[in-house]
Amino acid sequence: MSVKHPVVAVTGSSGAGTTSVTRTFQEIFHREGIEPAIVEGDSFHRYDREQMRAALADADATGHTLSHFGAEANLLTELAALFRDYGESGVGSVRKYLHNDDEAKPHGLPAGTFTPWEDLKPGSDLLFYEGLHGGAVTDTVDVARHVDLLVGVVPIVNLEWTQKIFRDKTERGYSDEAIIDTILRRMPDYVQYICPQFSRTYINFQRVPTVDTSNPFTARTIPTADESFVIIRFADPKEIDFPYLLSMLHDSFMSRTNSIVVPGGKMHLAMQLIFTPLILRLMDKRPKRPR
Secondary structure (H helix, E strand, O other): OOOOOOEEEEEOOOOOOHHHHHHHHHHHHHHHOOOEEEEEHHHHEOOOHHHHHHHHHHHHHHOOOOOOOOOOOEOHHHHHHHHHHHHHHOOOEEOOEOOOHHHHHHHOOOOOOEOOOEEOOOOOOEEEEEEOOOOOEOOOOEOHHHOOEEEEEOOOHHHHHHHHHHHHHHOOOOOHHHHHHHHHHHHHHHHHHHHHHHHOOOEEEEEEEOOOOOOHHHOOOOOOHHHEEEEEEEOOHHHOOHHHHHHHOOOOEEEEOOEEEEEHHHHHHHHHHHHHHHHHHHHHHOOOOOO
16 A cells, blocks of 8 residues: 555446446546546456457356456456556556447557557556456455555446346347356356455445346346435444534435445435545645645
């Protein structure tokens, strides 16, 4: 962990909603004049799109598990090294995964590939990561130990599947069979690599729908924010001003001494109220820049 060069990581599985949390952080950074170095978790996948297809075919032929959730398909050693190097000296090597033609065109590369590795631009105030493995720990790699603020985004599993299924059908044109195959293939890695991270986070945001999601494979819509509650769990509740949060977040309540429950429509406001002082605290600990 670092005082001079903080590392903030938002971790959650595919379809969990980490992108929405990232937008909230970006608003805070902009408002407070903070310059982040943004790192996307997809950039630390081991394989590009075509390589992953080939690797999956080999895995199927040999009967072993391979998914983007697991260590084998990701560069976790390199991710830990980035967090460590940035924390020590504000430097590190990154690249970008090009998801589609719009992202790929400015780089003159095909979609589904990576840009070349390059050094982070100097002068950033903190490193911000969003992806699958911000709190990952394996027998050989400990990514989580280098993170100063680790946030988990964890909708209950049926809602997570509903969000993924809906996105993969409407945005990517996947069939039900292909989506189910992906979910089943990822399950061992989900249990081994994704779930344990949420016991290492400083804060977890878990959205719980108040409508029936019993069969996510037949859902025609994603439950809205107003059809949900959000459980916010803190690892160290002594640092949190719960009376203030309860007064600012109408209809919220405490469910445990370390957890507050807020209406889903208040999630963005709750994140603003919680993250802003935490980020400013990280900034206040840094040595002042010479003028």
